[in-house]
Amino acid sequence: MDNKITLTKAKQMLDSKECSAKELVQTFIDCATKKKNLNCFITETFDNALNAAQEADQRIANGNALPLDGLPIANKDLYCTKDVCTTAGSKILKNFVPTYESTVSGNLKKAGAISLGKLNMDEFAMGSANLNSAYGPVINPWRSNTEPDKDFVPGGSSGGSAAAVAAGVCLATTASDTGGSIRQPAAFCGITGIKPTYGLCSRWGMVAFASSLDQAGPMAHTISDCALMLQHMAGYDDKDATSLNVKIPDYFANLTQAGKGIRVGLPKEYIEGLNEEVMALLQKGIAWLKDAGAEIVEISLATTKHALPTYYIIAPAEASSNLARYDGVRYGARVDGASLDELYYNTRHEGFGKEVRRRIMIGTYVLSAGYYDAYYTRAQKVKKLISNDFDQAFTKVDVILTPTTPSAAFGLNDPNDDPVAMYLNDIYTVTVNLAELPGISIPAGFSSNGMPLGLQLIGPKLSEQMLFNVGLTLENAAAFPHFKAV
Numbered sequence: 001m002d003n004k005i006t007l008t009k010a011k012q013m014l015d016s017k018e019c020s021a022k023e024l025v026q027t028f029i030d031c032a033t034k035k036k037n038l039n040c041f042i043t044e045t046f047d048n049a050l051n052a053a054q055e056a057d058q059r060i061a062n063g064n065a066l067p068l069d070g071l072p073i074a075n076k077d078l079y080c081t082k083d084v085c086t087t088a089g090s091k092i093l094k095n096f097v098p099t100y101e102s103t104v105s106g107n108l109k110k111a112g113a114i115s116l117g118k119l120n121m122d123e124f125a126m127g128s129a130n131l132n133s134a135y136g137p138v139i140n141p142w143r144s145n146t147e148p149d150k151d152f153v154p155g156g157s158s159g160g161s162a163a164a165v166a167a168g169v170c171l172a173t174t175a176s177d178t179g180g181s182i183r184q185p186a187a188f189c190g191i192t193g194i195k196p197t198y199g200l201c202s203r204w205g206m207v208a209f210a211s212s213l214d215q216a217g218p219m220a221h222t223i224s225d226c227a228l229m230l231q232h233m234a235g236y237d238d239k240d241a242t243s244l245n246v247k248i249p250d251y252f253a254n255l256t257q258a259g260k261g262i263r264v265g266l267p268k269e270y271i272e273g274l275n276e277e278v279m280a281l282l283q284k285g286i287a288w289l290k291d292a293g294a295e296i297v298e299i300s301l302a303t304t305k306h307a308l309p310t311y312y313i314i315a316p317a318e319a320s321s322n323l324a325r326y327d328g329v330r331y332g333a334r335v336d337g338a339s340l341d342e343l344y345y346n347t348r349h350e351g352f353g354k355e356v357r358r359r360i361m362i363g364t365y366v367l368s369a370g371y372y373d374a375y376y377t378r379a380q381k382v383k384k385l386i387s388n389d390f391d392q393a394f395t396k397v398d399v400i401l402t403p404t405t406p407s408a409a410f411g412l413n414d415p416n417d418d419p420v421a422m423y424l425n426d427i428y429t430v431t432v433n434l435a436e437l438p439g440i441s442i443p444a445g446f447s448s449n450g451m452p453l454g455l456q457l458i459g460p461k462l463s464e465q466m467l468f469n470v471g472l473t474l475e476n477a478a479a480f481p482h483f484k485a486v
């Protein structure tokens with residue numbers, strides 16, 4: 001059977017008994033096997049998946065199918081999965097097999113979704129190209145029309161999650177977004193990804209990077225697929241102190257194209273310095289929303305220029321604290337030494353990659369006595385100002401339109417030894433995490449060499465439904481070829 005289908009379509013096919021869960025899961029396993037060279041998976045769980053498919057078929061036959069019964073998905077290797085190795089892309093967790101399941105992956109499992117395995121990612125979710133994984137890079141399944149033999153990066157840190165959907169290896173994936181890690185790889189791989197409001201999905205059982213910014217979210221071909229996934233990922237969890245106790249709307253049932261009467265903000269700070277092809281795409285986005293009856297309003301988010309420096313203080317600070325637990329005593333790998341200090345040193349030196357070590361050093365520095373107020377406290381204050389800026393903007397507009405990334409995917413082997421250049425990939429996405437807002441990336445067009453580009457919509461807290469609905473207007477107008485890389 002054909003794997004050029006959306007999650008929504010596959011669900012219809014299962015509901016109408018056009019195919020069985022077993023056939024569906026087998027089809028995607030076959031594709032995953034064929035596309036092993038993309039390196040999407042760190043751990044495959046195909047046998048478990050086939051067993052689960054059999055159980056799903058049984059439930060379907062008995063008339064008590066679960067809402068996502070039989071649908072093949074896969075989890076970013078940041079979600080702790082019971083009895084299945086969870087590495088977070090790091091050598092230090094190479095043999096870590098959790099005895100518990102994260103709330104989000106558990107919710108999907110309870111809804112009947114079937115995981116094909118654990119997806120590759122930048123180590124501890126630090127990166128924008130999936131080049132920081134201890135398990136090797138992931139290849140973007142798209143080919144450019146100027147250099148068809150060249151491999152491109154899928155973006156990061158959820159590079160495996162994005163490439164797996166784009167390549168048709170599974171129907172949808174879980175991912176996480178601390179500064180852009182759902183939206184940026186979604187844009188690079190021509191798929192849809194939403195970073196929900198901070199606290200909408202539980203962080204329990206997700207390997208922590210920067211706890212005040214981390215948020216789980218889905219990636220899939222289309223808006224309706226993401227709506228279906230988020231529906232079953234989100235929800236209050238008393239095991240996460242920052243979990244929001246709100247009723248989750250039926251995003252999927254309430255999906256309807258929106259545009260008429262919607263005020264769309266265009267922040268001038270996001271337009272300055274845009275390259276020509278990204279600017280052209282943004283203009284198209286504006287025209288599509290205008291055609292749907294939206295009003296375009298120029299706005300200013302003056303604190304935008306402080307977002308990246310603020311992020312690169314807060315995120316490393318929280319990471320240095322979160323990653324202190326990997327000491328070679330309680331978790332994962334251990335490299336012995338003559339003393340306890342030496343054991344710590346050896347374990348952490350061997351276990352962590354270069355970027356993770358860089359972040360731990362920056363984070364430890366900005367939290368150290370004498371510098372804490374100058375850096376960390378100050379960054380927290382600027383975070384608040386960024387959030388105030390958005391609050392102000394949302395008194396004038398309903399939603400904000402921006403590009404997702406400043407450019408399309410770059411070559412896997414292009415020179416990339418400048419960490420700051422890499423950090424600039426997230427210039428349009430980090431603000432959203434700092435302000436705890438939801439943001440969605442929708443595949444909307446192409447660069448001049450034929451690689452995908454995305455548009456981002458940002459809304460006020462808990463406006464996921466509106467983002468889906470306005471996003472649907474963009475999706476329909478863009479008519480993006482969702483299965484071109486499958």
Ligand code: GLN
Nearest residue numbers: 125126127178179180181
């Ligand atoms: N690229 C950003 C970083 O390296 C964001 C990562 C993320 O969202 N997990 O920190």
